[in-house]
Amino acid sequence: MKIAIFTESFLPQVNGVVTSICNSSELLSKRHDIEIFTVGSGPGRAAGCKVNRFRGLKLPTYPEYRFFVPGKSVWSRLAGKRADIVHVRSSVGFGLVALRFARKRGIPIIGTFDTPISDYVHYIPVLGKIRLTKSMLSDVALKYTTWFYNRCDVVIAPSGVAGEWLRKAGCKSKILPLSNGVDTRRFSPRKKDSKLKARLCKDGLLLLHLGRITKEKSVSVLLDAAASLKDRGTKFKLVICGKGPALRTMKSRAKRMGLERHVKFAGFVSDSDLPKYYASADIFVTASTVETEGIVLLEAMASGVPAVGADSGAIPEIIDGSNGALFKAGDPESMADAILKISGKRREFARNALQSSKGFSLEKTAKRLECIYEKAVREHDKKGKKE
Incomplete structure (x- = not known):
C-alpha cells in the first residue's frame, strides 16, 4: 500500500504529533511505501520514509512553527505523485492540499484530530487594523474544524474525549478511537x-x-x-x-x-x-x-x-x-x-x-492503524464500483 502523509508538524520540530507520525511510520514503512509531505527545512528521509519539504511562513507569535500557504508551485510538485490513501495530520494549510490531492486521485482520506485549533487562536497575529476577539476566532476555528473533518472518509480520535468533542461540534464522518501509542522498548x-x-x-x-x-x-x-x-x-x-x-x-x-x-x-x-x-x-x-x-x-x-x-x-x-x-x-x-x-x-x-x-504499546496501535488504512481503501473501492 502506498500511503501519503500530509502534516505541518514534523522533524526537526519536537511535539506529540511529530512523535506519533515518526513512531507509526517507522513501523509501517517496513511493509508499506510511505511518503511524507511537510513544511520547513530538514532531511529528505526520516522514520524510514521519503520526506517532501515545502516552504512555509514563520508565525511571529510561535517561531518554531511553520504555517503552509498553498501556491501554484505546490501542485506542479505534486502532479506526479500517486498514493492509495492519504493520512492528514494538519487541518489547516496542508490539510486543504491533502483534501484536493485525495479528491483528484479518487482515493480515501483519513484525518487524525490531533488538536482543537480553537485552543490555539492566540497565535494568530493581528492583521492591520482588523480587530478580532478570541471568542470570534474560536468560533470560526470551530466551524472550520467541523467543515474539514466532515470531508474525511474516516477520522481518528486519539481519545474518547477527542471523539466526543468532534461529534458535539457536528462531525458526521466515521470517528474511530486510536491511541498514538508509546514505544515500550525505548521508554523503560x-x-x-x-x-x-x-x-x-x-x-x-x-x-x-x-x-x-x-x-x-x-x-x-x-x-x-x-x-x-x-x-x-x-x-x-x-x-x-x-x-x-x-x-x-x-x-x-x-x-x-x-x-x-x-x-x-x-x-x-x-x-x-x-x-x-x-x-x-x-x-x-x-x-x-x-x-x-x-x-x-x-x-x-x-x-x-x-x-x-x-x-x-x-x-x-x-x-x-x-x-x-x-x-x-x-x-x-x-x-x-x-x-x-x-x-x-x-x-x-x-x-x-x-x-x-x-x-x-506502539505495536498494537500501529497494527490497528494499518487495519484502518486497509479497510478504508476496501470500502472506498467498493463504493466506487457501485457508483
Missing part, C-alpha cells in the same frame, strides 16, 4: 541514570515536566504548585524541559517567585536523552488542559514513572488513580496535594504506571 525503567538524577536533584523529589513551553500548557500553574510545595517545606526539584514562546516569561516568573533553587529550566532535551530523563524522575507533572491524549504521560508511565495531571481533556483516560493522581485544573494547591499523595506511595504508583503503559 531500565533507562534510569543515577548520575543524571544526582545532577538534576541532589536531595528530595525529582519532578519532571517535558513539553512545549507555551501558554496553553499552563506552565504557570506548575510554578505556582512548586511555590506551594516550597512553602510546605517539601524537598524537591522541578525540572522543566523544552522550549517555546513562553519560555522567557516563565523563567522571569520563576525568578520573581524566588524559585531559582527549586526550579530548573533544562531547555531542549535530545531524542537520545529523553528515555533516561523520564526514567530518572520520581514523578512526571503536567498542568496542561488541552491534551487530546498526552503522549508524554504514556512515555513517563512506560518509564515506570507515575504522573500528576489536570482533571481535564483526555488526561483522566490515562491517569486512573492507581498509576498517578489527578488535580483540579488550574488549581496549584490541588496539584501540590496530588504530588505529595504520590510521593507517599511512589513505588506502588510506579508499578501500576508501568503496567498501564503496556495497553498502549
Whole structure:
C-alpha cells in the first residue's frame, strides 16, 4: 500500500504529533511505501520514509512553527505523485492540499484530530487594523474544524474525549478511537541514570515536566504548585524541559517567585536523552488542559514513572488513580496535594504506571492503524464500483 502523509508538524520540530507520525511510520514503512509531505527545512528521509519539504511562513507569535500557504508551485510538485490513501495530520494549510490531492486521485482520506485549533487562536497575529476577539476566532476555528473533518472518509480520535468533542461540534464522518501509542522498548525503567538524577536533584523529589513551553500548557500553574510545595517545606526539584514562546516569561516568573533553587529550566532535551530523563524522575507533572491524549504521560508511565495531571481533556483516560493522581485544573494547591499523595506511595504508583503503559504499546496501535488504512481503501473501492 502506498500511503501519503500530509502534516505541518514534523522533524526537526519536537511535539506529540511529530512523535506519533515518526513512531507509526517507522513501523509501517517496513511493509508499506510511505511518503511524507511537510513544511520547513530538514532531511529528505526520516522514520524510514521519503520526506517532501515545502516552504512555509514563520508565525511571529510561535517561531518554531511553520504555517503552509498553498501556491501554484505546490501542485506542479505534486502532479506526479500517486498514493492509495492519504493520512492528514494538519487541518489547516496542508490539510486543504491533502483534501484536493485525495479528491483528484479518487482515493480515501483519513484525518487524525490531533488538536482543537480553537485552543490555539492566540497565535494568530493581528492583521492591520482588523480587530478580532478570541471568542470570534474560536468560533470560526470551530466551524472550520467541523467543515474539514466532515470531508474525511474516516477520522481518528486519539481519545474518547477527542471523539466526543468532534461529534458535539457536528462531525458526521466515521470517528474511530486510536491511541498514538508509546514505544515500550525505548521508554523503560531500565533507562534510569543515577548520575543524571544526582545532577538534576541532589536531595528530595525529582519532578519532571517535558513539553512545549507555551501558554496553553499552563506552565504557570506548575510554578505556582512548586511555590506551594516550597512553602510546605517539601524537598524537591522541578525540572522543566523544552522550549517555546513562553519560555522567557516563565523563567522571569520563576525568578520573581524566588524559585531559582527549586526550579530548573533544562531547555531542549535530545531524542537520545529523553528515555533516561523520564526514567530518572520520581514523578512526571503536567498542568496542561488541552491534551487530546498526552503522549508524554504514556512515555513517563512506560518509564515506570507515575504522573500528576489536570482533571481535564483526555488526561483522566490515562491517569486512573492507581498509576498517578489527578488535580483540579488550574488549581496549584490541588496539584501540590496530588504530588505529595504520590510521593507517599511512589513505588506502588510506579508499578501500576508501568503496567498501564503496556495497553498502549506502539505495536498494537500501529497494527490497528494499518487495519484502518486497509479497510478504508476496501470500502472506498467498493463504493466506487457501485457508483
